Amino acid sequence: MSTVTAEKYHGTANDFLVLPADAPVTDRAAFARVHCDRETGVRGERTGADGVLFLDLDSSATPVRVTMTLVQPDGSIAEMCGNGARVTAVWAARATGAREVVIETPAGDRHAVVQSEGVTVEMGHPSFDPTDVPLVPDHGNQLVEESVEGLTVTAVDTGVPHAVAFVDDVDDVDLPNVAPPVRHADVFPEGANVTLASRVRLDDDAREGAPGQTAAFRQRTFERGVEGETMACGTGAVAIVAAAKRTGRLDTEGPVRVSPPGGDLVIVVPDDEPATLTGPVEYEFEDELEVPEA
Numbered sequence: 195m196s197t198v199t200a201e202k203y204h205g206t207a208n209d210f211l212v213l214p215a216d217a218p219v220t221d222r223a224a225f226a227r228v229h230c231d232r233e234t235g236v237r238g239e240r241t242g243a244d245g246v247l248f249l250d251l252d253s254s255a256t257p258v259r260v261t262m263t264l265v266q267p268d269g270s271i272a273e274m275c276g277n278g279a280r281v282t283a284v285w286a287a288r289a290t291g292a293r294e295v296v297i298e299t300p301a302g303d304r305h306a307v308v309q310s311e312g313v314t315v316e317m318g319h320p321s322f323d324p325t326d327v328p329l330v331p332d333h334g335n336q337l338v339e340e341s342v343e344g345l346t347v348t349a350v351d352t353g354v355p356h357a358v359a360f361v362d363d364v365d366d367v368d369l370p371n372v373a374p375p376v377r378h379a380d381v382f383p384e385g386a387n388v389t390l391a392s393r394v395r396l397d398d399d400a401r402e403g404a405p406g407q408t409a410a411f412r413q414r415t416f417e418r419g420v421e422g423e424t425m426a427c428g429t430g431a432v433a434i435v436a437a438a439k440r441t442g443r444l445d446t447e448g449p450v451r452v453s454p455p456g457g458d459l460v461i462v463v464p465d466d467e468p469a470t471l472t473g474p475v476e477y478e479f480e481d482e483l484e485v486p487e488a
């Protein structure tokens with residue numbers, strides 16, 4: 195059996211194996227299934243991973259460009275991943291010394307800037323349009339504050355579909371049981387990530403490193419493709435702020451802190467400009483991993 199060298203990174207504990215796109219892995223889905231498994235997968239501080247990023251770097255372009263392909267633990271490919279995009283930007287910065295990176299994803303090009311205080315990724319324009327999410331054609335209009343399988347959600351596309359539910363306390367929800375019926379609901383023909391949000395009163399929860407933030411939410415997300423809860427989800431954090439504005443919960447263009455279990459993210463969703471996501475990235479280790487036979 196052959197092996198490949200893989201690196202491990204995480205962004206707010208949303209963790210990924212990273213391989214160059216030309217690594218000799220013919221069956222990428224099988225590779226992801228084997229090494230992302232949380233019980234038997236790659237060893238580290240946490241066993242397994244939330245996905246494998248296959249990255250194709252063009253260092254001759256200005257700014258440098260990377261094509262990002264995220265293969266998920268179930269073998270599917272996600273069109274976009276906010277935390278994975280931050281990891282991709284740091285990987286490219288380490289390889290080239292560049293601080294600015296354009297990340298090509300199936301959801302479109304995403305511009306990223308690597309700075310000592312964190313990585314900022316442009317996340318495009320969140321869309322509630324039924325064809326973008328997507329929703330089944332007979333749903334017709336936007337899905338805003340509607341009950342889907344018992345959860346009141348707002349459906350938004352932030353590169354991938356999210357069903358966002360605002361609740362009093364994200365920790366009071368039995369997410370492993372509540373999320374799967376919503377994730378698979380008929381109204382979402384391509385499925386949906388299920389994201390919970392609860393408002394934090396900033397003065398009750400002041401933390402360092404949050405200058406200028408106008409509002410804050412806590413987040414939990416059950417991810418399609420992982421088929422479980424992840425410690426952070428960047429597209430989900432953007433989805434929370436976009437849905438909060440859409441439903442009249444938030445009236446600001448200023449930065450909003452969104453805190454999944456894995457750390458703090460800073461989100462900006464302007465009315466007319468692309469959204470941005472800012473957060474940390476950590477390099478964990480490098481390992482030789484077996485390539486499953488094709």
Ligand SMILES: N[C@H](CCC[C@H](N)C(=O)O)C(=O)O
Binds near residue numbers: 275427428
């Ligand atoms: N964790 C990722 C999102 C992956 C989305 C994927 N699970 C799907 O839509 O299938 C993030 O940081 O944005």
